[in-house]
Amino acid sequence: MRALTWQGRHDVRVETVPDPEIVNPRDAIIRITSTAICGSDLHLYDGYIPTMRAGDILGHENMGEVVEVGAKSPLKKGQRVVIPFTVSCGDCFFCKKQQYSACDNANPATTSDMSETLYGYPMGAALGYAHLTGGYAGGQAEYLRVPYSDVGPIVIPDGLEDDKVLFLSDILPTGWMAAENAEIEEGDTVAVWGCGPVGLFAIQSALIMGAHKVIAIDHYAARLDLAKRLGAEILDYREVDVREALFEMTGGIGPDACIDCVGMESHGLGIDNLVDTAKAHTFLGTDRPAALRQAILACRKGGRVSVPGVYGGMADKFPIGAFMEKGLTLKTGQTHVQKYSQKLLEMIGEDKIDTTFLISHHASLEEGPSMYRHWHDDQDEYTKIVLKPGMERVAA
Ligand SMILES: [Zn+2]
Ligand SMILES: [Zn+2]
Numbered sequence: 001m002r003a004l005t006w007q008g009r010h011d012v013r014v015e016t017v018p019d020p021e022i023v024n025p026r027d028a029i030i031r032i033t034s035t036a037i038c039g040s041d042l043h044l045y046d047g048y049i050p051t052m053r054a055g056d057i058l059g060h061e062n063m064g065e066v067v068e069v070g071a072k073s074p075l076k077k078g079q080r081v082v083i084p085f086t087v088s089c090g091d092c093f094f095c096k097k098q099q100y101s102a103c104d105n106a107n108p109a110t111t112s113d114m115s116e117t118l119y120g121y122p123m124g125a126a127l128g129y130a131h132l133t134g135g136y137a138g139g140q141a142e143y144l145r146v147p148y149s150d151v152g153p154i155v156i157p158d159g160l161e162d163d164k165v166l167f168l169s170d171i172l173p174t175g176w177m178a179a180e181n182a183e184i185e186e187g188d189t190v191a192v193w194g195c196g197p198v199g200l201f202a203i204q205s206a207l208i209m210g211a212h213k214v215i216a217i218d219h220y221a222a223r224l225d226l227a228k229r230l231g232a233e234i235l236d237y238r239e240v241d242v243r244e245a246l247f248e249m250t251g252g253i254g255p256d257a258c259i260d261c262v263g264m265e266s267h268g269l270g271i272d273n274l275v276d277t278a279k280a281h282t283f284l285g286t287d288r289p290a291a292l293r294q295a296i297l298a299c300r301k302g303g304r305v306s307v308p309g310v311y312g313g314m315a316d317k318f319p320i321g322a323f324m325e326k327g328l329t330l331k332t333g334q335t336h337v338q339k340y341s342q343k344l345l346e347m348i349g350e351d352k353i354d355t356t357f358l359i360s361h362h363a364s365l366e367e368g369p370s371m372y373r374h375w376h377d378d379q380d381e382y383t384k385i386v387l388k389p390g391m392e393r394v395a396a
Contacts (some may be wrong), residue, residue, distance in 0.1 A: 003141030004368040009047035020145035025072035028149035030064035034162040051131035059140030060085035060128040061169040073149040081153035084337035085170045087125035090151035101334035107134040154341040173340040175201020178308035181331035182257035186210040191255040193291040195223035199261035220380040254300030262291035263309025289315040307332035364391040
C-alpha cells in the first residue's frame with residue numbers, strides 16, 4: 001500500500017510499504033477514507049519527539065471502512081468507523097476508570113521503558129506517534145491495522161459524512177476534555193491560548209458548557225477569525241499585552257479559567273520565549289512553555305488552568321509561586337477519547353456541534369508531503385488538512 005512515512009526532521013515521503021495484517025484476534029483492518037494532519041504531527045515533523053524511526057507511518061486522526069476483522073473483533077466488514085488515537089485495552093485498572101490514555105497494556109514493555117524513565121511510569125499508547133507510545137503504525141496510508149478494535153472504534157451511522165465525524169478521533173474530544181478540565185461554570189470567563197483546531201473546539205465546548213465570555217488568543221488572522229465566528233472575543237498577542245488586556249476585559253479579576261492549547265512549541269515575543277527557543281535548539285531544554293506561563297499569570301485567584309497542549313520534557317521558569325499563591329488548579333493529560341466518543345457523536349448528529357468549519361484543505365495522500373510543508377509554514381491559510389487516500393480513485 002501507499003503510506004506517508006517520517007524519514008527525519010522536515011522530511012516525510014509517500015512510499016510503498018507492506019499492507020497491514022491481522023496479528024491479534026482483536027484486530028481489524030480498515031481502508032482509510034479520511035485522515036487528518038494534527039498540530040501534534042508538527043512536533044514529529046520538527047523532530048521534537050524522541051524515538052521516531054525512519055519509515056514510521058504517521059497519522060492518528062483516522063477513519064475508514066472495515067475490510068478485515070480478527071476472530072474476536074465485534075466489527076463487521078463494510079462498517080464505517082472512526083478510530084480513537086488512543087490505543088487502549090479496555091480491561092486494565094486505568095481503562096476501567098475510563099482513563100483510556102493511561103492504559104497499562106497497550107504500550108508494549110519493549111517500547112514503554114523510555115517513558116518510564118522520563119515520567120516515572122510507562123506511557124499509554126497512541127497510533128502513529130513514535131515508539132515512545134507503542135510504535136503503532138498510523139493511518140496516513142491506504143490501510144490501517146486497528147488494535148483492540150473491540151474497545152476503540154466508533155461505528156458511524158449512515159448519513160453522517162466523513163468531515164462531520166472524523167475529528168472524533170482526537171481534536172474534538174481533546175477540545176471537549178480541555179473545557180471539561182477547566183471546570184467551567186455558568187457565567188464564567190474563559191481565556192484560550194491558541195486558535196488551532198484544538199483551541200477552536202475548546203472554545204466551542206466552553207460556550208456549550210455555559211461560559212459567558214470566551215477570549216481567544218493567537219496571532220494568525222484567519223484562525224482568530226474562526227474563533228470570532230464561534231462567538232469568542234479575540235486578542236492578537238502581537239498587538240496587545242495579553243495579561244493587561246485580560247485584566248481589563250474581566251473587570252480587573254482575571255479569567256476564571258485559562259486553557260493552553262499551544263503546547264511545547266510556543267511562539268511569542270517575550271524574552272522568556274527567546275531563551276526557551278535557544279535552549280531547545282541547543283538541547284539544553286526541551287519545551288517552550290511561554291503560553292502556559294502567561295496562562296498561569298493571567299488566571300484569576302482560585303481559578304483553573306487546563307492544558308491540552310502537548311508537552312514532552314522539561315520546562316524552565318514554571319511560575320510555581322503564582323500557581324501556589326493564587327491557589328490555582330491545573331488539569332491536563334492526553335485525551336481519554338473513548339470516554340467521549342458516544343456523547344459527542346450524538347451531539348454531532350443533533351447538530352449541536354459543528355466540526356466542518358475549520359477544514360481548509362482536502363488533499364490526496366500523494367500530496368501529503370507538500371501538505372506537511374504548508375501546515376508547517378502557512379498556518380494562517382491552512383487551518384486543518386484532511387487527506388483522502390482514495391481521492392484519485394474517486395476522481396478517475
Ligand atoms: Zn491529533
Ligand atoms: Zn487498558
